[in-house]
Amino acid sequence: MTRDPADLTAADYLDGAREMTAADRPFLAHLLAEEAARRTADPATAAGIRAAFPDPATTREETD
DSSP states (O other): OOOGGGGOOOOHHHHHHHHHHHHTTHHHHHEEEEEEEEOSHHHHHHHHHHHHSSSHHHHOOOOO
């Protein structure tokens, strides 16, 4: 594991996003995926990353 966040790659952030999804931490997964998308040069790939990890605040359904 690296100690300097500047050394992390988009793949590292995506791995973290997947781990947070598996741990039922959707907001952290979203944040890590956003950073992965930001570090991705291809706009289509970045859009795919964002689509795979949507913001849980905008996708959550309220129940009574």
